[in-house]
Amino acid sequence: MNTTRGDKPAFHDGGHEHQSCIEDALARADDVCRERGVRLTPLRRRVLELVWSSHRAVKAYDLLAALGDAVGAAKPPTVYRALEFLMAQGLVHRIDSLNAFVGCPQPDHRHSAQFLICGGCGDVSELNAASIDRAVADQAADSDFALSRSIIELHGRCPRCATLPPTP
Amino acid sequence: MNTTRGDKPAFHDGGHEHQSCIEDALARADDVCRERGVRLTPLRRRVLELVWSSHRAVKAYDLLAALGDAVGAAKPPTVYRALEFLMAQGLVHRIDSLNAFVGCPQPDHRHSAQFLICGGCGDVSELNAASIDRAVADQAADSDFALSRSIIELHGRCPRCATLPPTP
DNA sequence: ACGGCTCTGCTATAGTGTAACGTCCTGCCG
């Protein structure tokens, strides 16, 4: 695994063996679901696997297409329900600015996350930066605002894509 | 006007005379468009006025319905094109987590904004908190990420709605 | 086996956003 954990490490390595990312994610998902007494059914597990097929955010209808490879093409509610479950368990996050979904590298504990989204390769990296959380909480408090959910999606260029134009 | 400017002031006052919010916003829009040599046509001005009809974020199809009051109901591209122009000029912001649009209280200068979104009354308040900008920029730099656009949307309860449940 | 629950499949429909083309209007140049 090479997603950042809040201290130093950064974006995904281009040449990493991604199969292990998928296996790790599925193993963590099995664990948290067993601990919580919820059912990671084959369908839900398959959807999670597809979400993790890259480090990019995946669109619901792309999942749908990938699921329906065989004969009986899957219908929208199938994938949306699986995603709803996976989000409720913190196994995937929704990226609102992309209408897409990305796997969470740390589903075992509740956390507020920030996302770095590369406009070049599309890879998404999840941060858990206490400094951002603090700044946000302080500002909310200054406005007497009772914060319940922060959506922080940062668009730009990852180190590998730094050359190309800003974000056309 | 009573939207916060980055220092102390907070959420909108419930009993304020909102007509002046609208007039101020339209006057500012006239100014910036004249200065920039772009055309705030009657349609665009009308859409902006409708966006400012409350401090809530307004959905594109609600604008569409409000425009088409009379005979020839407006079509989607009409309002989306107007919104595209208004966003390009910084006169409105899009709230991605709501698929909706809100007027910007300070269209005269470029700024990165954060939004406080009340789950009770729906009102949206725009912040321009340097402390959040700094924390975000620092974290992006730590990851060698070239930041181009930050989306920060904070959901919760405004002071007046603080009682009700967290966000059902 | 029974009754309650969750998960899944299915149909249909709501909601959100764009492509592509044509017309009109406006400002500009010859």
Add this chain to the structure above:
DNA sequence: CGGCAGGACGTTACACTATAGCAGAGCCGT
């Protein structure tokens, strides 16, 4: 003045995103 280029708007059609509502299948405790 006449023609022209570009921008703004209308219109049609379509793509994409998401949910409601109902029916059948599977699981589980009693």
